[in-house]
Amino acid sequence: MVAGLLVFAAAVGGAAGLAVVKSQISKIPRVSVGLSLSSEEQSDSEAQNFLLVGVDSAAGIDPDSPIHIDRDVNTLLTDSVILVRIDPDADRVAMLSIPRDLWLPIAGKGWSERVNAARGIGGPGTLIETVSDYLGVPIHHYVEINFAGFLRIVEAVDGVPVDVAQPIRDDSVGLRIEQAGVVTLDPDAALAYVRTRRPLTLVEGGNPAVDDDWVRLGVWNDLERNQRQQDFMVATLKRAVEKGIRNPLTLRRVANELLDGDSPSVTLDDRITVGQLVDLGDEFRSFQVDQIERRKLPVVDATIEGKQVLLLVEEAAQPVLEFFRAGSLAGVRVRVLNGTASGTVAGVEDALERAGFSVVERVNADRFDVGRTVVRYTGAFEEEAQTLARYVVPAPLLEPVSEIDGADVELVVGADYAAVSGAPRDSAS
Structure with a gap:
C-alpha cells in the first residue's frame, strides 16, 4: 500500500x-x-x-x-x-x-x-x-x-x-x-x-x-x-x-x-x-x-x-x-481581469494556481458591470480556453478575440463568479 x-x-x-x-x-x-x-x-x-x-x-x-x-x-x-x-x-x-x-x-x-x-x-x-x-x-x-x-x-x-x-x-x-x-x-x-x-x-x-x-x-x-x-x-x-x-x-x-x-x-x-x-x-x-x-x-x-x-x-x-487524463495546466497562461465593482476577483488568482494554471497578471477590466464571467481566447488557444472554462463555476461564456498579448487566455471575472473547481466538468458550458 x-x-x-x-x-x-x-x-x-x-x-x-x-x-x-x-x-x-x-x-x-x-x-x-x-x-x-x-x-x-x-x-x-x-x-x-x-x-x-x-x-x-x-x-x-x-x-x-x-x-x-x-x-x-x-x-x-x-x-x-x-x-x-x-x-x-x-x-x-x-x-x-x-x-x-x-x-x-x-x-x-x-x-x-x-x-x-x-x-x-x-x-x-x-x-x-x-x-x-x-x-x-x-x-x-x-x-x-x-x-x-x-x-x-x-x-x-x-x-x-x-x-x-x-x-x-x-x-x-x-x-x-x-x-x-x-x-x-x-x-x-x-x-x-x-x-x-x-x-x-x-x-x-x-x-x-x-x-x-x-x-x-x-x-x-x-x-x-x-x-x-x-x-x-x-x-x-x-x-x-x-x-x-x-x-x-x-x-x-x-x-x-x-x-x-x-x-x-x-x-x-x-x-x-x-x-x-x-x-x-x-x-x-x-x-x-x-x-x-x-x-x-x-x-x-x-x-x-x-x-x-x-x-x-x-x-x-x-x-x-x-x-x-489531462496534460499539465501549468503551461496555460491566464490573465485575470476584474469585471466587477464588488471585488469578486479577490482569491481568483490563488484558486487558479491551486488548480494548476499559471496566472501571469491580474488587472482591471475596461468595465465593472460584467454580469457573466467570460473566457477570452484567440484561435490558436481555443483548446486552452475550453479547458479553463471547465474549471470555472458557474460555466463562463467563451469569447474569441483577435489578439491577446502576454497570455494564452483571459478570464474576465463577472458578478456570477463562484469558484475555480479542483476538477473539470465534462464540457466547457
Whole structure:
C-alpha cells in the first residue's frame, strides 16, 4: 500500500537525498510492462500517472504472523490499487483509490471480473491495461509492493501514528485497538489496519473482553477501506519526514531496510529510471505532504454472478477521471481581469494556481458591470480556453478575440463568479 514511499520520496526527500541512494534504488527488481504502459512522450517535467499496487503476497513472512489468518496462499490478488498523478509543472500530487471490488472488463480476455483479480489473471501488464482501458487514463509507470515491503517501511520509520476515532477490531486480519486516540501502529498492526474490511467497534461503556460488546463499524465497503489506506499513506509520509527522510543519510537507511532481504518486496516498471526519480525530487524540493490531493471514484453496490461488486457511476466519474487524463495546466497562461465593482476577483488568482494554471497578471477590466464571467481566447488557444472554462463555476461564456498579448487566455471575472473547481466538468458550458 505504501509503495508510494519510493515515488513520493522524490517529493519529500529531494534530489540530493535520492542521489545518495541511487545505488540502492538501482537494485530494485524490474517487471517488463513497458508495452502495457502509455506510449505518450512525456518529459520529466510533465504530469505522469503512477499505478501503485499492493499485492497480498506473503513471501518471506514468518508463518506465525497474523497475516496468514484466513488467507489462501494459492491466490494472488491486489490488496490495493492507487492511481497517483504527479505534476511537476503545477507542483501537484493527487491520488485516486480504485476499489478492489470494481467490476470491469479484463483487458484482452473478453469477460469481466473484479479489478483485484486482473493481476492474478494475466500479470502486471494485464492489470495496467485493464485499469487504463476502462477508466480511459494513461498509465506511465508501475510500482508494486508486497506485505514484506509494507512491514519493512513501517519498521523503518519506527511505526506510524494514526488517530483512531474509536476502538477497532477485526479478528480476520489480527487487528485489535481497544482505545480511541492517537496510537503508533507497529508493522503487523499497521498492515491489519489498512487491510481490514469488516471492522468492529466497542459499544459505549463496553468491555473489550466481551465479544458481544463489539458491533459492526461502518458499512463494510471498499470506500471506507480506501479512505483508511489513503489516510495511512499520508501518515506514513509525514512520519518519514519527522524521522528525517529529508536527510540523505536517513533516506539511505530507510532504503536499505526496505530493500534488505532475500526476496524482493518492491518492483518497478522497466521504463522508469533512477535519474527520473532524482529529477522529480528536484522539481518537488519544497513540496509538503499535506498538499497531496485525494480523489474518489463514484461507485454503487451491485451483485453480478453471485458476487458483491462495485459498479462505476460513469457520468459522475468523468470529472474525476478527466483530471488524470489531462496534460499539465501549468503551461496555460491566464490573465485575470476584474469585471466587477464588488471585488469578486479577490482569491481568483490563488484558486487558479491551486488548480494548476499559471496566472501571469491580474488587472482591471475596461468595465465593472460584467454580469457573466467570460473566457477570452484567440484561435490558436481555443483548446486552452475550453479547458479553463471547465474549471470555472458557474460555466463562463467563451469569447474569441483577435489578439491577446502576454497570455494564452483571459478570464474576465463577472458578478456570477463562484469558484475555480479542483476538477473539470465534462464540457466547457
